[in-house]
Amino acid sequence: MTIGQFSERTGLRPKILRYYEEVGLIVPCLRSANGYRKYSESQVETALLIHSLRQADVSMSGIREFLTATPGRRDELLAEWRSLAEIKLLSVKIANQFLQGFDSRTKRMHLVHWDCSRTVAWFSVKEIGWGASLPREVWRMCKEKFSPSMIAERAGYVRFAEAGEEAGTLQPEIGFVLENENQAPKDGRLEIVPPTLFATMSCSWDLPASCKPILSTIARFQFETVGEPLRKIAFRDERNYTLMVPVLIQGKHSGRSENNDSRSEHFRAAWHLRNGRGR
Structure with a gap:
């Protein structure tokens, strides 16, 4: 022809x-x-x-x-493409939910995308300060554990992860995004965080309830949390921090499921633990 x-x-x-x-x-x-x-x-x-x-x-x-490719490799490629297509569909759905729920007159919630995997070194702490003292504590730990070239951001992260088998027990952790995972301190626990989309809100240390609107905002946008919330703490900023709630993780699909209620309870427990309740 x-x-x-x-x-x-x-x-x-x-x-x-x-x-x-x-x-x-x-x-x-x-x-x-x-x-x-x-x-x-x-x-x-x-x-x-x-x-x-x-x-x-x-x-x-x-x-x-x-x-x-061989038939086996073709099956692998198809599985990868199906997963990527599903992620794209979920991303479009979340973008639509964001635009539908956006209200310029209320406290702003933003979307932040980690578009590639990040290596985070986490360190468990028995007790953790709060308010303006926390940025100083995070900065002190960073200087103790790392040289400036070892971390990718001039910020640390705080989260409250489930600890042990006792239900409702939350373990505070401080983490730092690494430039090179091979340079991690021996006492740190490494975690590879896959590409993730976060719903975020700027909060004030002086106003413990300043991020409380994010709970109702997430519900209004019909987002589902898919992991523990993070608090991003910029070094030397003793007034503000950013609350980051994961709503889409590559490989972990959002949407209602039997695990969402437990994730929501975990989120609320971590929230109340550090905002005036459960202490």
Whole structure:
């Protein structure tokens, strides 16, 4: 078939076919003496497959690997692409929920995206200060554990993770994002945090309830928490911090499930523990 006939057979414009040839995805089976492209019947299905995968937002390199992969590797690639597609759908859903629930007259909640995995070194502490003393405590620990080049941000994170088997027991932890996981102190516990979307709100140490609106705001936006909330504490800022609530984690899908009630209770427990209740 000529490129015109092949275009009619596949429904793909000649311009698209030439582009797929240029990037090495589908090459005419032969060239005639005068340079015309010739395609075979067996290439129809390949062309349609390539175009279908492109419409599904699969990368050129991914398609190229898929075309030459073994059946087992093809199954692996399909599983990866399905997972990515689901994440994209959830991201669009969350964006829609954010825009639908956004109210410029109320205290602002923002979306913050960690678009790549981050390595965090966590350190358990028996007791933790609160208010303006906490940034100083986080800064002191950072200087004790790290040199400036070892951390990726001039900030630390505080969270209250479940401790042991006793229900309702929360263990305070201070964490730092590392530049290189191989430089982590021996007494730190490393965690690889996958790409994550957070609902965030700026809070004040002077007003313990300043972040309380985020609870009702998350409900109004119909978000579901999918992990422990973090408090981001910028070094030397003794007035403010940022509450970060994960609402989408790559590999951990949001949406209502039997575990959401327990996650919500955990979130509220961590909230009350450090905002005037349960102490």
